[in-house]
Amino acid sequence: MSADAFARLRWSRLGPQDRDRIFELHLRVLRDMSPDQVRPESLEFFEALLDGAGRIIGACDPDGGLVAYGVLQDGPDPGTRPDLWLDWPSDARIQKLAGSSVAQAYRGQRLQCELIRRRVALADPGAYLYATAAPSNPASWHSLLYEGFEIRRLRRVYQDSLRYLLARRAGPPIVSADADASRPMDALSLDAQDRLLSQGWRGRFLARTGAVFVPPEVAGP
Template sequence: MSPDAFSLLCWRRLGPADRDRIFALHLRAIQGMGPDQVRPESLEFFEALLDGAGRIIGACDPDGALVAYGVLQDGPDPGTRPDLWLGWPFDARIQKLAGSSVAAEYRGQRLQRELIRRRVALADPDAYLYATAAPSNPASWRSLLGEGFEIRRLRRVYQDTLRYLLARRAGPRAEPAAPAAGDGALRLEGLSLDEQDRLLSCGWRGRPAPSGCVLVPPEAFE
């Protein structure tokens, strides 16, 4: 791939005619990955989104091949209730960044970050946004942290698989400031999953930091 291949990509909202190409890219992207890392989706999942349950944005190469897509889903998944877990207003407009895929030859070009940015821009301006990411898939949750999301909970969802719940508001938003020394922040990777779960349940939040990711206590941002 040439160095300027990224700049030659054509971005557009995908439609029903793209269904099979989206599904094929999804299947290629998850090869070799188990449900503990990524959630496999059905053809019907993408069909419903393209039929009005959400929006899918995609990038095509100069030859018209689909090389990346990202899903913005209207409403929460059954079994994931960020409105209840995070105390969001009962009438909150909730949208989910519900998965994305990048063709192997385009990985390492920060396309996952671009897909997050474009879906946040595509979301309703007053929406509460969330996403899930497996602790064993750091590329996913680190990309979300880099785009203004915070790790808010650790939950077993999707047929009892462990996922971080990450959230932010739609619209322009500055990234959280890096925690200052002495604010009690703890390095995420140095904590067991049980300890992470305990702290997140007490209101701690996962944020980006020069060292990777830290959990910040509630008093640091209240």
């Protein structure tokens, strides 16, 4: 996709009338992914979001075809409950980036990052935001890290599927300085990553080194 084609995409909040084409794009994307990479969603999931349980934004090509969407869900997913794991305030306003899809012809153009940015901008002021991503789906968690999310936990959720739990606050992203004590993610096994996360380390994107784990004294509260 050229820069001109990207610029000609039309973005909008989607409504109940878009339910079927959102679901159709979701099913198309599932065909290109392995079962451990993307969580299959039901038509009822999208219906509930479009009926007030969240918001869905989408990008259409000049002909009106839906080429990308992103979900912002109100409240924690009962299967993940980051508020129980991350010591968030009991009255925290929690919203989840609960999945996105990009048509095959539009991949590799950082549309996932654009979907993340737009959903963060759409979130309630001060909300606690989170997302999940399979370790086997680096395109997903790389994009989230690049947009200011941190890997906070490694958990089995969604019927025992392994997922990173990533979080950030609404508003400007964390600005991370390069840290001498950081450890590159690709040099660590998942077991080693899990041990670091349990000790307060966090996964971040650093400008100089890319995806790394930073120690608690760098990670902050």
